[in-house]
Amino acid sequence: MSIRVWDIPTRLFHWLLVAAFIGAFFTSFREWLIEYHLLAGYAALGLVIFRVAWGFAGNRHARFPEFLKGWGEVKSYIKELVSLRPAKYLGHNPAVGWAMLFMLATIALITLTGVITYGGEEGRGILAGVVSFKAGITAKAAHEVLAYSAIVMIAVHFMAALFHELVLKEKIILSMVTGKKACAGIHDGTDGRQGREKRGASQLLVLVSAVVIAAAGLFYIFPEKGETAFDTGGIEKAAGFKVWRSECAESCHNAFHPSLLPAASWRAMVASDGHFGDSLSLDLKTRQEVTDFLVAYSAEQSASEVSKKIMLSSGQAPPRITAVQYWKDKHADISESVYSRKSIVSRSNCAACHPGAESGSFEDRDIKIPEN
Numbered sequence: 001m002s003i004r005v006w007d008i009p010t011r012l013f014h015w016l017l018v019a020a021f022i023g024a025f026f027t028s029f030r031e032w033l034i035e036y037h038l039l040a041g042y043a044a045l046g047l048v049i050f051r052v053a054w055g056f057a058g059n060r061h062a063r064f065p066e067f068l069k070g071w072g073e074v075k076s077y078i079k080e081l082v083s084l085r086p087a088k089y090l091g092h093n094p095a096v097g098w099a100m101l102f103m104l105a106t107i108a109l110i111t112l113t114g115v116i117t118y119g120g121e122e123g124r125g126i127l128a129g130v131v132s133f134k135a136g137i138t139a140k141a142a143h144e145v146l147a148y149s150a151i152v153m154i155a156v157h158f159m160a161a162l163f164h165e166l167v168l169k170e171k172i173i174l175s176m177v178t179g180k181k182a183c184a185g186i187h188d189g190t191d192g193r194q195g196r197e198k199r200g201a202s203q204l205l206v207l208v209s210a211v212v213i214a215a216a217g218l219f220y221i222f223p224e225k226g227e228t229a230f231d232t233g234g235i236e237k238a239a240g241f242k243v244w245r246s247e248c249a250e251s252c253h254n255a256f257h258p259s260l261l262p263a264a265s266w267r268a269m270v271a272s273d274g275h276f277g278d279s280l281s282l283d284l285k286t287r288q289e290v291t292d293f294l295v296a297y298s299a300e301q302s303a304s305e306v307s308k309k310i311m312l313s314s315g316q317a318p319p320r321i322t323a324v325q326y327w328k329d330k331h332a333d334i335s336e337s338v339y340s341r342k343s344i345v346s347r348s349n350c351a352a353c354h355p356g357a358e359s360g361s362f363e364d365r366d367i368k369i370p371e372n
C-alpha cells in the first residue's frame with residue numbers, strides 16, 4: 001500500500017527550486033544574461049520563503065517540527081545508515097531534515113549576497129547606493145563560494161537519493177513526483193492525515209513569497225533603465241570635450257571613453273609622439289587641452305563599475321585598454337575570427353558590441369556580438 005506523503009506545494013517547491021537553481025547556474029557565466037540570472041535568483045528566494053512558511057502550514061510531512069529531530073536520533077540514524085539497515089521514514093529522515101534546512105539557508109544566503117553584489121558592483125537593484133563597491137566585490141566572492149557549496153550539497157543530496165533507490169530499494173525519487181510512498185515496513189505512527197495547523201503568520205509568509213516571485217517577473221518584463229557611467233550632458237559641456245572629440249574620436253577612430261584608463265595612461269599616451277604605430281600630430285596647446293580633459297574624466301574620477309574594476313586590475317599605467325587584465329579576462333572567450341567580422345573589424349571597435357561605448361556605458365544587458 002502506498003500513501004500520500006508529499007503534498008502538492010511541497011513537490012512543486014522542490015522541482016521549481018531545481019529549475020531556478022539550474023537556471024541561475026547557467027545564466028551566471030555571461031554578462032548579458034544578467035536579467036535571467038536575477039529572475040532565477042528572485043524566484044529561488046521566493047521559493048525559499050514559501051518553504052519556510054510551508055514548514056509550519058503544510059501537511060504533516062512538510063512541517064519542520066515533524067522532521068527536525070534531536071541530535072540523538074540523527075546520530076543513531078547515521079549509525080544505521082552506515083550498517084545499511086536504516087529505519088525507514090515516511091517523510092524526511094532525521095539526517096536529510098537538517099540537510100534540507102541547511103540547503104534552504106544556503107540558498108537564502110546566495111540570493112542575499114547576490115543582491116549585495118548587484119547593488120555594490122553594478123549600482124543597481126534594491127541595494128543600489130546603499131552598499132559600497134568594495135562590499136559588492138566581497139559579496140560576490142561569498143556569492144560564488146556559497147553557490148559552489150550549494151552545488152556540492154546538491155550532489156550529495158542526489159547521491160543519497162540514488163543510494164536510497166538502488167541500495168535500500170526505496171522509491172524516493174518518484175515519490176517527489178507522485179507524492180506517494182509505499183508504506184510497507186515503515187513504522188512511523190502515521191495514518192497519512194493531511195493536518196494543517198498554525199496558519200496566521202505562515203499565510204503572511206506565503207503571501208511574501210508570492211510577492212517576491214511576482215517582483216521577479218515584473219523585473220524581467222520591465223527591466224531597469226540603463227544608466228551610463230557619466231551624465232553625458234556633463235561631459236559634453238566640459239572644457240576640452242570638443243577638441244577631444246574632433247581630434248581623437250572623429251578624425252581617427254572611435255571615441256574611447258576617458259573613464260576606461262587611469263590618468264597616468266592618458267598622460268603618457270598623449271605625451272608620446274608615437275601612437276600605436278602612427279604619430280600624433282597635435283600642437284602643444286591641443287595636446288594640453290586633450291590631456292586635461294582625459295585626466296579630468298579618467299577612470300579614477302568615474303563612479304562606474306567598469307572604471308573601478310579597471311583601476312583594481314591595471315598596473316601603473318596600462319598602455320591601452322585592451323592591455324588591462326580585466327579587459328582581457330572579460331573578452332577571453334571571444335575568438336580572433338569574431339573580431340575580424342566585417343561589422344567589427346578590430347577589438348578596438350568597442351561600439352560594435354557595446355552600443356553605449358561612446359558614452360562610457362558597457363551595460364551587461366546591452367552587449368550584443370554582431371553576426372557578421
Ligand code: HEC
Pocket residue numbers: 029030031032260305306321322327330331334338339344346347348349350351352353354362363364367368369
Ligand atoms: C566582439 C565584440 C566585442 C568587442 C569588439 C568588445 N567587447 Fe567588451 N565585451 C564583449 C562581450 C561579449 C562581453 C561580455 C563577456 C562576459 O559575459 O563575460 C564584454 C564585456 C565587456 C566589459 C565588462 C562589462 C561588465 O559589466 O562586466 C567591458 C568593460 C568591456 N567589454 C569593454 C570593452 C571595450 C572598452 C572594448 C573596446 C576596446 C570592447 N569591450 C570591445 C564583446 C566585445
